[in-house]
Amino acid sequence: MRAVMKDETQAVVNDNSHNGKFSHLLASQDRDYLLSPTGAQVKVSDLEGKVVGLLFGANWYPPCRVFTQALVAIYEELKSRFAQFEIVYVSSDEDLDAFGSFYGNMPWLAIPFSDLETKKWLTRKYEVEGIPCLILLQPEDGKDEGTVRDGVELIYRYGAEAYPFSNERLEQLRKEDKVKRENQTLLNLLSNQHRDYVLSHTHSGFKQVPVASLVGKTIALYFSAEWCVPCAKFTPKLISVYEKIKQELAEKGEEDFEVVLVSSDRDRASFESYYSSMPWLALPFGDSETKNLVRHFNVQGIPWLVIVGPDGKTITVHGRSLINLYQENAYPFTNAKVEELEKKLEEEAKDLPALVYHEGHRHDLNLVSDGNGGGPFICCVCDEQGSSWAYQCLQCGYEVHPKCVRTVDRHNSVLITN
16 A cells, blocks of 8 residues: 655756756756765766666655665665666655654665755656655656656565566566466475475474475465564464364365465564464475565565465465455355355345444445445454445545444444344
């Protein structure tokens, strides 16, 4: 999710007397330099001939802090290999102290906080509507035809491999991704030349389980970490659903479902502590395939649940949403199953009131669906994802799962069972 930028009504035209692409973009009539992390002034002209990323962000928005941390690692890797790369921070911080605090964690250049006009002009020129935003510019592209605007997604998906962030390089990466998807199997997803197993729990430690033994099953790849607060809420729910699905399959004499943890934990102790609470399998801590899986499935945040079918092909990358909506009934997560559940919801919705007054909210809530003003949302009661039917406040956007509504009488506030 990205914060929406405030509308800026004042347009600023930078001084055209500067020579070079980046001097025109990043200098002003009163300034021909950028700030460095040490506080030194670096001539804007020093950027000529380089690939330059413009990072629009702010200290006050948590996703900016998360993305910046990821970008620092990519930046340092690229700078060690390619001298012709630089990033310039374009701040939306609220004051100089906030700017200094945030920029203090960055190893790249920045437009001075006081130069509001250049920051406004860049925001308008590149139509920046939300942060974090990373605009990637090619050195010799005078008409901006090679400008790449989805830098945040590219960094999360490809990391340093996307350099030099040209359209040609990105097209090559997309073709490689397409080939991998077409040739995807469980074996090439979860194993490599160094490892052909995943881990399971034993009383004395970990046991190696051959990846080949999972072929033919529906597999959920659970991207998660102990430090992640939303993961702490979703993991117990997933454990409950997992155990119910396994029990139902066992009663039928089937063993067709498994979960594999793909950990983003920062140290082995955290991984082992977190995994010890789970009844399923896991990739080894720090395994090289973790980054490949994150990229392959375009994992943009955790918790993230990918469902792979018995044929080794991806069924859905929205397993978390399906679990939240349908719990164990979502299994086997196929389109046919989801359509069946959606039809059931449609029937149930016919008996729901069109308007309710919800406990703890001051406005009426209207029943909406994907087709009449609804869509994907985060429930304001349980903080989990939802789609299809919801109760929505048309005045302030408050949305609640129908199952989470606590209806009260508007006049005497007496609780009505729901």
